[in-house]
Amino acid sequence: SNTLRPYLNAVRSTLTAAMCLENFASQIVEKHNVPEIEAGNTKEVLLNPLVVSRNENEQVLIESSINSVRISIRIKQADDIERILAHKFTRFLMMRAESFIILRRVPIKGYDISFLVTNFHTEQMYKHKLVDFIIEFMEEVDKEISEMKLSINARARIVAESYLSQFV
Amino acid sequence: MAHRKLAIDGLDAENQEITEQMQFMSTKSNEEVASIVDQKAAAVRAAITRGNSIEALEKALADPPYGRGLESAQSSNAQLVSEILMATRAQDIASVVANLVDEDRDVLLKYIYHGLARPAEFNCGVLLSWHERVVENGGLGSIVRVMSDRRIV
Numbered sequence: 266s267n268t269l270r271p272y273l274n275a276v277r278s279t280l281t282a283a284m285c286l287e288n289f290a291s292q293i294v295e296k297h298n299v300p301e302i303e304a305g306n307t308k309e310v311l312l313n314p315l316v317v318s319r320n321e322n323e324q325v326l327i328e329s330s331i332n333s334v335r336i337s338i339r340i341k342q343a344d345d346i347e348r349i350l351a352h353k354f355t356r357f358l359m360m361r362a363e364s365f366i367i368l369r370r371v372p373i374k375g376y377d378i379s380f381l382v383t384n385f386h387t388e389q390m391y392k393h394k395l396v397d398f399i400i401e402f403m404e405e406v407d408k409e410i411s412e413m414k415l416s417i418n419a420r421a422r423i424v425a426e427s428y429l430s431q432f433v
Numbered sequence: 434m435a436h437r438k439l440a441i442d443g444l445d446a447e448n449q450e451i452t453e454q455m456q457f458m459s460t461k462s463n464e465e466v467a468s469i470v471d472q473k474a475a476a477v478r479a480a481i482t483r484g485n486s487i488e489a490l491e492k493a494l495a496d497p498p499y500g501r502g503l504e505s506a507q508s509s510n511a512q513l514v515s516e517i518l519m520a521t522r523a524q525d526i527a528s529v530v531a532n533l534v535d536e537d538r539d540v541l542l543k544y545i546y547h548g549l550a551r552p553a554e555f556n557c558g559v560l561l562s563w564h565e566r567v568v569e570n571g572g573l574g575s576i577v578r579v580m581s582d583r584r585i586v
Contacts (some may be wrong), residue, residue: 271565321553
């Protein structure tokens with residue numbers, strides 16, 4: 266509807282602001298370098314988490330720190346079929362998290378999928394492209410799930426017709 | 434060390450001290466802050482009915498109830514701000530934002546994010562359109578200031 270564009274723009278600007286990362290060696294263990302948002306031991310390098318939501322079902326949680334950002338997305342799931350589809354789709358992606366590089370293997374509680382971007386990623390990849398990717402992902406995932414739902418319904422109709430036609 | 438069940442760093446007294454010191458310490462007591470918010474409410478609502486959003490916003494954004502143990506004052510102040518945001522017409526948003534002082538604009542952005550985090554209580558569509566205008570005016574720096582300022586709402 267007409268909140269989609271403002272929602273994606275708000276996520277884009279918040280993400281661009283949150284993705285200002287620099288290298289930060291662990292203050293607790295010598296010679297270790299750990300994403301501070303995941304470790305959570307040094308309180309002074311953690312920033313306030315921000316939530317951008319379109320409505321109660323669609324939200325993005327952006328938690329930032331000095332060297333890492335965690336982005337968690339709650340996908341819109343209107344009914345049971347969409348819930349199952351979203352779960353299976355995100356599970357498919359999360360099992361292949363290594364080839365995704367920035368994907369987290371386990372989503373944060375209350376959300377469907379989580380990304381972890383560290384300063385090493387922003388050093389190797391363009392920041393604006395990373396933000397573009399996340400926004401595109403949010404748009405595409407909704408399209409994919411509605412496409413899958415349509416094809417499920419179409420297949421179910423064909424199967425039901427051909428099965429029940431023998432009883433006519 | 435996966436067999437350790439206690440998170441020993443969480444129980445360390447020194448860590449608690451650091452987290453305590455990072456909290457915002459107000460010079461006023463909790464009751465004083467809560468009464469300030471209540472007194473503002475009447476003046477702000479009067480300005481809204483007169484249609485003067487700028488004045489209402491300036492009153493509501495002055496002296497925000499920072500600190501711990503002030504949830505009710507913070508949520509009532511947030512409701513006040515959201516009333517102003519919903520009462521303003523869409524064409525006027527840009528001019529209202531342009532008339533705000535930098536400090537007030539940052540506090541307004543804090544309230545916008547406060548509202549977006551609670552979609553059940555606040556109107557996200559209105560908040561998102563205000564967010565666009567405020568960031569247009571204040572730039573990404575205003576978002577960074579919301580994220581890094583320990584004084585929440």
